[in-house]
Amino acid sequence: MARKRGERVRAILATAADLLGERGYAGVNLEDVAERLDVTKGSLYYYFASKDELVTAAIEALGAEWTDRLEALPAHGPPTERLRALLREHIRIAVREHPAALRLFLVPDEWPEPQRDRIKALRHRHDAVFRAVVEEGARTGEFAVVAVDPTLQVLHAGMSQAPLWVRTDREIEQLTETLLKLVAATA
Amino acid sequence: MARKRGERVRAILATAADLLGERGYAGVNLEDVAERLDVTKGSLYYYFASKDELVTAAIEALGAEWTDRLEALPAHGPPTERLRALLREHIRIAVREHPAALRLFLVPDEWPEPQRDRIKALRHRHDAVFRAVVEEGARTGEFAVVAVDPTLQVLHAGMSQAPLWVRTDREIEQLTETLLKLVAATA
DNA sequence: TCACATCTTGACCCATGAGTCAAACTTTGT
DNA sequence: ACAAAGTTTGACTCATGGGTCAAGATGTGA
Secondary structure (H helix, E strand, O other), X not given: OHXXXXXXXXXXXXXXXXXXXXXXXXXXXXXXXHHHOOOOHHHHHHHOOOHHHHHHHHHHHHHHHHHHHHHOOOOOOOHHHHHHHHHHHHHHHHHHHOOOHHHHOOOOOOOOHHHHHHHHHHHHHHHHHHHHHHHHHHHHOOOXXXXXXXXXXXXXXXXXXXXXOOOOHHHXXXXXXXXXXXXXXXX | OHHHHHHHHHHHHHHHHHHHHHHOOXXXXXXXXXXXXXXXXXXXXXXXXXXXXXXXXXHHHHHHHHHHHHHOOOOOOOHHHHHHHHHHHHHHHHHHHOOOHHHHXXXXXXXXXXXXXXXXXXXXXHHHHHHHHHHHHHHHOOOXXXXXXXXXXXXXXXXXXHHHOOOOHHHHHHHHHHHHHHHOXXX
């Protein structure tokens, strides 16, 4: 049944994403992915044609789900509140569910085009969520930014590295408020 | 002569650091490091006992030189100016000289203690340079920060990821000013 | 020129890990 | 109960890459 297959695939992708985050692309071997799932390597090749395929799909799946959750947040209210909610949610997911995601999206430079493009598309969609809010705030004057691009880049950088130092709820709040300063009106 | 040996070692470390940044720890092989230096792998083992030794030394050397240059900046004047100079210099070095340094300091989780400690010490020294300025500014009231730790963390994150998006001088300036907002007094 | 130390080489060993595949096992539909 | 489809296995090949080492090359000093 297709349902069962789908779940199998999802389990594989989730495990691969975990390991990938922990060790980076070159550090992951399919033997270990298989072992964590209590199957053998050959079995993975029944679902995926190659390591690259599996890895790309894993990154894609995690990234898509992540962005889905951000897009599901309420899209009304003042930009400051919406940005705060986005930052908090993103950092929460990173810290609590995917503490190793940092390395995950750091794609090797020498990857084949198609794979890189898929990851790029992912990043683009993720970026758009934050960009919309920042641009709206800048337009209405509620935000004061030096420029939109570097602001977004620092937001992403700060969020993605959060699990390296942040643990507690209080630290999540502090990081969120710190990042909000990037768009705050200055004295 | 000890002088020649020192230069040889430095050349090896620099090459290793480059490759390491491009591909990450697991992606680097000594064969390629050797080839770039026009020697054979065996020769590297005359200077370093193992891959880990070589890699750790390479990270250490690059990191130490980097921090040296930041520490050499003038230590007087108002905190805002000093922080601006630090950010600009750090970003310049990253973008122009070590665009691939991002992966370099992302040490594998399963490394032996001694190696990890050496890298940790490096980061600590680097952090201290920025911390001193931020704390001074916060003390005198020239800076307004949510908390010192998250502020420093976001500064580091933003700087280290700079080469991913920043190229031109103008972009370097914009990123610098954006990061300065993290410590700016709010309206 | 000779002896001694300092490199450098290239062939070698060995473990790891990607990818293959025929055979066996398990479902599912009839 | 049976057959076809779907899934898993484990043993296999092969390339890569860390690490070793004896032999040769290059320098240095007397």
